[in-house]
Amino acid sequence: MSNEILEVKGLKTVFTGKKGKVTAVDKISFSVEKGKCLCIVGESGCGKSITSLSILRLIPKTTGTIEEGEILFDGVDILKLDEDGIRKIRGNKISMIFQDSMTGLNPVMTIGKQVIEAIKVHSPNIDKKELEKKALSILTDVGIPEPAKRMKEYPHQLSGGMRQRVMIAMALSAGNNELLIADEPTTALDVTIQAQILKLMNNLKNENNTSIILITHDMGVVAEMADYVMVMYAGKEMEYADAKSLFESPLHPYTSGLLKSIPKLSTNPNEELFTISGSVPSLTDMPKGCRFSTRCSETCKKCFEKEPPLFDLNGHKVRCWKYEERTNGR
Amino acid sequence: MGKYVLKRLLVAIPTFFGITILVFIISCLAPGSPLELLLADPMATEADRAVLEHQMGLDDPIVVQYFRWLGNMLRGNLGTSYRTNLPVSQMVLERLGPTLLLTVISTVIAILIAVPLGIMSAYKPYSAWDYISSGLSFVGASTPTFFTGLILIYVFSVKLGILPMGGMYDSGTRSILSLMKHLILPAAVLAIFNIGSILRQTRGSMLEVFQEDFIRTARAKGLKERIVIIKHGLRNALIPVVTVLSTMIPFLFGGAVVAEQVFGWPGLGNLMVQSINARDYPAIMGITVVIAVAVLIGNVVVDIVYGFLDPKIREKR
DSSP states (O other): OTTEEEEEEEEEEEEEETTEEEEEEEEEEEEEETTOEEEEEOOTTSSHHHHHHHHTTOSOTTTEEEEEEEEEETTEEGGGSOHHHHHHHBTTTEEEEOSOHHHHSOTTSOHHHHHHHHHHHHOTTSOHHHHHHHHHHHHHHTTOSSHHHHHTSOGGGSOHHHHHHHHHHHHHTOTTOSEEEEESTTTTSOHHHHHHHHHHHHHHHHHHOOEEEEEESOHHHHHHHOSEEEEEETTEEEEEEEHHHHHHSOOSHHHHHHHHTSOOTTSOTTSOOOOOOSOOOOTTSOOSSOTTTTTOSSOOGGGGTSOOOOEEETTEEEOOGGGHHHHHTO | OHHHHHHHHHHHHHHHHHHHHHHHHHHHHSSSOHHHHHTOOTTOOHHHHHHHHHHTTTTSOHHHHHHHHHHHHHTTOOOBOTTTOSBHHHHHHHHHHHHHHHHHHHHHHHHHHHHHHHHHHHHSTTSHHHHHHHHHHHHHHHSOHHHHHHHHIIIIIIISOOSOSSSSSOTTOOOHHHHHHHHHHHHHHHHHHHHHHHHHHHHHHHHHHHTSHHHHHHHHTTOOHHHIIIIIIIHHHHHHHHHHHHHHHHHHHHHHHHHHHHHTOOSHHHHHHHHHHTTOHHHHHHHHHHHHHHHHHHHHHHHHHHHHHOHHHHHHO
């Protein structure tokens, strides 16, 4: 199993607020192989971003803690590293693209300085001219027009899409990128730029053997990028499989619901779009049995009584009582 | 940036004239005429009084008086003091240096102490250190300067005898060392008073900045925590701190008036009190205008600092 760059085991991230403890990520496990892309899919608030922040230990200390679990990166538990140890991984071996490009850049520093800073942290011996050249070429790579001019500008002078590309450039500038975590990197971008960015990430994967964790709710992006898919719902993994079998035979009712909600050109425009009824339960008020039971159309009595474990069907994992017998029979 | 500075300077000019009008009107409305003080002699007749009033121009319409005063002032002539018969400009100039020295030094001390302490408080909010520093800064900010002044004099001058009680130099010397010894206590008094508000503001805005996404981005780059705090955090947090500093400038001069009295510091504040007691109108007006100009310059400096800190301000105005 040495082919796995990242192995997350039983990760539990908890936030403490005025109303008490809230478990945002509840003992999830997954792994990422070298040079492969894992997509994490799910509705807003299901814990996708918290999972990714936990990997780099970027959960704000004052409110959140990682209570349980192991995050093995190259065999080393990230959660046991000291501050200096994790710092040497951040932006170097694991880099991250954040979702909030509007607020993710420092408003009082020029774009150039922020990109150069990202390159310089982990290779302090490069001289200034070389740094600028490198920053310029990365900004060109992510499709920033007039990069030399943009480098002298401040974030507020750039459009949202351009800022997002600067964020991506900073993540791509990491020296020894072994894992790239991208939290909805293309949500703010128009389709042509989105295609460019996805291509860039694919190149990184194919040429440098970089692994990718891509967080998205865009099933089209998943289809294009994913080798493996993990579907999350209310802090738990519901289904976890390779992309092909997930798209061809989704097992969990939630996954099939998600796939059905994608509008197709062939659908009759007068027909109402499919939606999963109801909304995600509040993290403070989880249903007793299966978390999806309140919205599921295929429930049985057991679904409301006991939370299903993750059943393993030949590597296709699913958290649903429907599949209990199929695993037991084997 | 040059254009921005020029604009700030131009905006200050009408403010300056507004101040001169206000100062003049207030001093005219103040009860008690200087004539009564000058003519304290019971033998003076109504005729003497009229002659003197005419000599001093006090019988002219108020608008004429104002423009005469303004015209003279712009030529550097602030009039002659009723009390000492010396040119006001000369009196003010002598006193301006010590006051500026006191206010600037005390502000610098306050900033150098309050900003790092505020950062430390924000980095570990609700820790023991946070409570101690907040508590002490509240005590400092809510104790009147004359009281802190008296306590410091009692401890350091009377009991320990290591620092002088007041004045600016030891008699017969004008050495820098002697000046510094005399400066410590009054500067400390003013600094103690101001540390509180700067510290609270630094703490508050640092706490806010720590929540920002770009701090997370900076951490994700693998930057050292110190660099994240200073380079990415502090620079953004300083903008509201500078705002607090700018509102403090007028109060600095006010605080200096009290501190100068307590420590016998030969500054503008001291002269102001003497002049007010003597209803020395030319002196009062001269001092007020000079302080107002100092505040105006202070505000322009603050605006320029803003421009340095915040690129958005630099280009919008």
